[in-house]
Amino acid sequence: MTSPVRLQHYIDGVWRPGTGTPIASYNPAHPDEVVAEGLQAGPAEVDKAMAAAVAAKREWSRTPAHERGAVLLRAAVVIERNAENWGLELAREEGKTRAEGQGEVLRAAQIFRYYGNDGDRTAGEIFSSPRRGEKILITRKPLGVVGVVTPFNFPIAIPAWKIAPALAYGNTVVWKPASTVPLLALRLAQALDEAGLPAGVLNLLIGPGSMGNSIVEHPALDGLTFTGSTSVGRRLVAAAAGRGVPIQAEMGGKNAAVVLADADLDLAAEQVLLGAFRSTGQKCTATSRLIVAESIADDFLATLAERASALVVGDPTDPAVQIGPVVNDGARKSIHDGIDAALSQGARLIVGGQKYDDGDPISGYFVPPTILELPADQELDVWREELFGPVLAVRRAATAEQAFVLANDSEFGLSAALFTQDVTRALEAVDHLDVGILHVNSESAGADPHVPFGGAKKSGYGPKEQGAAAKEFFTHTTTVYLRGGTAGA
C-alpha cells in the first residue's frame, strides 16, 4: 500500500495547507486505502484565490498569446512525462482501469498541446465598412476570472479541456475539482507550476460542493464553466444567470445506441459494450439505452449477454481487469437501487444485476455490467434517469423510424450511436436525432479536442466546449470602428 499523498491548495503560485475540515480520497477498489489527504480550503482560501486571479488578470490578458501558448506546451510535456505514474494514481483514486487512466493523462497532454498552439490563431476578423476610410475590426478578449468546476469521472481530461482554453485565451482561473479526485487535480496544477505559469493565473481549491456556490456568488467572477450532474448544473446556471455571469454547463446524458437490422452485428456488439461499460459506465457520453431492430434482437442480445458476462470486473490496477469499481458507496447504492426499481417495474434481467457487497468476490464498490430489457408499452425510470453506472436498458423497434423516435424519447440529447451500413439511414439519423454528437458505427463516448463537444436539449447550457467552440465561451468580442485620425481621411 502506498502512503497517502498530502493535499494542498495552489493559490497565487504558492502551495498552502488549507484551513477547512479534513478531507481524504479513497481507493474505490479497496475502500480502506487512503490515496490522498489534507485539509479542505475554507472561505479564507476562496477569497485569497479570487483576489489572486483578479490581480493576475490584466497582466495575463496582455501577455502575448504566443507566450501563453508556450506555457501550455511546456505543461503538455510535463503531463506526458508523468503519464504512467499519474495514470496509476488516477486508477487508484477514480477506479477506471490503469490503461484508461494513462490514456486519460495522455489525452490531457494532447488537449494542452492543442490549445498551446491555438492561442496565437485567435486574431479576430476584419470587415469592410459602409463608410469611406473606415474598417471594422472584431477583436477577441478574455472574459477575465473564470471559475472551473469539474466532476470526478475524468479527473484530468475534463479540467484540461476547460483550463487549457481558459488560459490560452487569456483568462485567469479559480478551479474546484470534485472532492473525490483531488490528487489528480493537484498533479495538473503541479504541471502548470512546473511549466512556469505566472502566480495567480491558476488557483486550485480542494473543497466541498458548497464551494461551487461560493465561487459562483463571488463578485469578482466573470464566467463559470461546469461539468457534472444535472441537479448541480441547474443550480449553478440559475445562480450565474441571476448575477449576469456567463456560464457553460455540461450535464446529463441518456445516450442511445441504435442497432439496425443491416448493421455489422459483431462490430455493433463490440462498440455497444465499450460505450455502455468502459469506465464502468461513468461517462456523460456512455451508452445507457439500446434500441435494437426487432428482426435481429434475440440474436444480438444473446451475443451481448455472452460478451458482457465475460468482462473481468476487479481492481483496475490489475492489467487483466476490464471493469473497475464505481466511484463510491453512494454511487454503488443508487445504481443498484435503479436496477432493483427497474426489475420491480417489469424489466427483464438479461445479464448482471448481482450485488458484490457481501465481500464475494471483491470488497470494493463494484457493480457488474448489467443489461435489462424493458417492456414495450411501459415508461420505466431506468429509460429516463441517468444512473451513471454500467447499466444498459434495451427496447426493440420494428422500423428505423420507430428506433429514431425512441432514441429521441429523452429530455437529454448529448450523444448517440447508430449502427448500419446503409448511408441513407445514416443521413436520416443525422436529421432526425436530437443530439450534440452522433457516432455512426462507433460507440457513443469519445471526444476529440479540435471539434465541438456538447449536447442538445437539456444536456448542456451555453456555448459548447472544445475546438473553435471553446473560443465562443472563453472570450467576448469588441467591435472596433476604426478610422484615421484626420478630418476627411
Ligand code: UN1
Ligand atoms: C468522452 O466521452 O470520452 O463527463 C468524454 C463526461 C463528458 C466527457 C466525455 N463531459 O463524461
